[in-house]
Amino acid sequence: MAASVGVCRLRFRGFGVLDRFCLGFEPQTQKRFTSTTPAIKVQTESKTTKAAKESRTFQAIQEERREQAERSVLISCPPKFNENKFLDYLSKHGTINKHFFYNTYGAYAVVEFSSRESIASLKESTNIPAVEHEAAVPFKSRLLSLKWPGSQSSNHPMPKFQNQSPPSINEITQLLSEKDSIDEQLQCLAEALQLTEENISLRFLVCSLLQDIAGAYFPECIIRPFGSTVNSFGKLGCDVDMILDLNGIYATSQKKGSGLSLEYQVKRGASERAVTQSILSVIGKCVDQFGPGCVGVQNILQARCPLVRFAHQPSGFQCDLTANNRVAMKSSELLFLYGHLDPRVRHLVFSVRCWARAHSITSSIPGAWITNFSLTVMVVFFLQQRNPPILPTLDRLKELAGPSDKCVIEGNDCTIVSDLSKITLQRNTDTSEKLLQEFFEFYGNFPFNKASINIRKGKEQTKPETTALYIQNPFETTLNVSKNVNATQLERFVALCRESAWLLHQKEILNRSSVSPWGFAALLLPSVTSGAGVKSRRKKKLEPASSRIKNLLDSLKIKGGETVAKKGSANSSR
Numbered sequence: 001m002a003a004s005v006g007v008c009r010l011r012f013r014g015f016g017v018l019d020r021f022c023l024g025f026e027p028q029t030q031k032r033f034t035s036t037t038p039a040i041k042v043q044t045e046s047k048t049t050k051a052a053k054e055s056r057t058f059q060a061i062q063e064e065r066r067e068q069a070e071r072s073v074l075i076s077c078p079p080k081f082n083e084n085k086f087l088d089y090l091s092k093h094g095t096i097n098k099h100f101f102y103n104t105y106g107a108y109a110v111v112e113f114s115s116r117e118s119i120a121s122l123k124e125s126t127n128i129p130a131v132e133h134e135a136a137v138p139f140k141s142r143l144l145s146l147k148w149p150g151s152q153s154s155n156h157p158m159p160k161f162q163n164q165s166p167p168s169i170n171e172i173t174q175l176l177s178e179k180d181s182i183d184e185q186l187q188c189l190a191e192a193l194q195l196t197e198e199n200i201s202l203r204f205l206v207c208s209l210l211q212d213i214a215g216a217y218f219p220e221c222i223i224r225p226f227g228s229t230v231n232s233f234g235k236l237g238c239d240v241d242m243i244l245d246l247n248g249i250y251a252t253s254q255k256k257g258s259g260l261s262l263e264y265q266v267k268r269g270a271s272e273r274a275v276t277q278s279i280l281s282v283i284g285k286c287v288d289q290f291g292p293g294c295v296g297v298q299n300i301l302q303a304r305c306p307l308v309r310f311a312h313q314p315s316g317f318q319c320d321l322t323a324n325n326r327v328a329m330k331s332s333e334l335l336f337l338y339g340h341l342d343p344r345v346r347h348l349v350f351s352v353r354c355w356a357r358a359h360s361i362t363s364s365i366p367g368a369w370i371t372n373f374s375l376t377v378m379v380v381f382f383l384q385q386r387n388p389p390i391l392p393t394l395d396r397l398k399e400l401a402g403p404s405d406k407c408v409i410e411g412n413d414c415t416i417v418s419d420l421s422k423i424t425l426q427r428n429t430d431t432s433e434k435l436l437q438e439f440f441e442f443y444g445n446f447p448f449n450k451a452s453i454n455i456r457k458g459k460e461q462t463k464p465e466t467t468a469l470y471i472q473n474p475f476e477t478t479l480n481v482s483k484n485v486n487a488t489q490l491e492r493f494v495a496l497c498r499e500s501a502w503l504l505h506q507k508e509i510l511n512r513s514s515v516s517p518w519g520f521a522a523l524l525l526p527s528v529t530s531g532a533g534v535k536s537r538r539k540k541k542l543e544p545a546s547s548r549i550k551n552l553l554d555s556l557k558i559k560g561g562e563t564v565a566k567k568g569s570a571n572s573s574r
C-alpha cells in the first residue's frame, strides 16, 4: 500500500515554519532588505537570538508584529520610480529596518522604521493634497502617496514586487506534478499557499492603520488580527479578521484604593452586545467616511458576532472588524499551538482546506457549508485519534498550563499552556500521505448521526442535539461551531471523503506524471460520484473508471449496513 511505502519517505523540515512565524524574514528576504541604502540596518541574527525567538509565545510574537506595524507606513508609488532614491528620501526621517514592494491597484511600499519618531517626522513633512472639484477630509493617516516630480527615466530597474495572491488551481497542479511523492506534494502545497512574511506584516499594518481611526474615540484601544492571519493556517488571499480590543481601557479602570477615588461618567447600554453594536456602528461610519482606502463598508451588527465588513483597497484585503470577541482570539492561539507542534498538522490542514474548496465543500459566502475553522478542528480531532496520538487534547494543554496562562473569558475557562516546550509528544511516524488517506476514511465512516467531535477530550461524545454535524466549540463548550451545516452539505462531505479515500488506494493515482494530475492533485479534480453534485470537467477521460469507482465507493460506504449519508438525513429529520 502506498501509505506504508511512504513511511521511509517521511521527511520533516524541522520547524522551518515556526522560524517563519516567529522570526520575521527568511534569510534570503533579509538579504534583500539590507541591500539598498547605507541607512538601512543590516539584519543578521545570531543563533542565540534565533533560538530565543523560537521559544516565544503566541502573545509575544503578536506583540512584536504589532509594534513593528506601528513603526510602519504604507506608500502608494508611481508606476516608475527609483528605489534607491525613494529609500534615501525616507531615510532622512530615520533608519529603515525593512521594506518591501507589492502590486495591487498600483505599486505600494511597506516601510518599517526602527523608531516611531521617524513616523512623526515623516508626517510633519507630508502634505494634505489639494484636490480639484472636491474637498479632502484632513485625516493624517499612515497611508501615503509618493509624488515624483518630472518624468522618470525608464532605465531604473523596477523593485521586486512581492506576490500577495495564492497560486491558481492550474499553478498548484503544475507545482504538484513536479514532486516525487504525495508527502512532498502536501508539504509543497502548504508552502505555496501559506501567508508570506510580507503578507503577514501587511495584515498587521492594516490593523494598525484602522487602530489610528478607532483611536480617535478610544485612544487605548488595540486592533488585533485573529483567525487565519495568526493561527498558522492562513492562505494567501484569506480575509483579515480583526478585534477591536478595549480591555486595556477596562483594565486601567479597575484600580481601587481605600480612599477617595474618581469614576468616569459613562453612557450605559442595555447589554454588552448593545454597547458592542453601538461602538462598531460608529467606528464603521468613521471607517467609511474618513478611512483612506476603505471601501464597501457594511455594518453587520445583527449577526451572532456583530461586525463591520469592508475592503481595504491598497492591500486588497477583505476585512471583518469585530469587538468584544476574546474567545475567538484564544481559539486562534489554540490553533497556532496545534499548528506548531508537528509539521504534518499544517500539511494536512492546508491540503484538506484546499481539497474542500476545490469541491465547493467550503465557500466564501456564508451558508450551510462547513467552514475552514470547523475543518481545522476536524483535522485536529482526527490527529488526536491516531495511535499514538499526534496531537494532545485540549484538557492536556490545560493541565500543562502555568499560573500566568490562567484565562477565564465570560465564565469560560480558556486556559492553555503557552510554552510549547512543556508539551511532550509521543513518537508517531505516520507519513502525511497516510494521514491524509486515513483522514478521508475516518470521516467517510464517522457516526455523525450520534457522535460529536470534541477536541477537549479528544474522544467522540454523544451528540447533545440533532444538528447534522456537531463540533463542540473548544472554549464555549455548550456551543456547536458547525450548527449551520445541513444534512445535504454533510452528505456531500462524506461522499467526497469516501471517493478520495478510494482514489488514494488506486495504484494509477500514484503514477507520477508530468502531463496529468497525479497524487494529491488528482483529488482536486471534479468528483465522479453522483452524490457530490459537481459535473466533471474531465468527464470523458474519467468515464470508463466511474462505474468502477461507484461500485467500490458503495463497498467502502457500507459499515454496519447503512451509509453515513443516509444516517445524516435520518438524523436531520428527527
Ligand code: GTP
Pocket (backbone or CB within 6 Å): 226, 227, 228, 229, 231, 234, 235, 238, 239, 241, 328, 329, 331, 332, 371, 372, 373, 473, 476, 480, 481, 482
Ligand atoms: P479563513 O476561512 O481562512 O478566513 O479561516 P478563519 O480561521 O480565519 O475563519 P473565519 O474567518 O471564518 O473566522 C475567524 C476566526 O473566528 C476563526 O479562526 C475562529 O477563531 C473564529 N470562529 C469562526 N467561526 C467560529 C465558530 O463557529 N465558533 C467559534 N467559537 N469561533 C469561530
Ligand code: MG
Pocket (backbone or CB within 6 Å): 227, 228, 229, 238, 239, 240, 241
Ligand atoms: Mg478569516
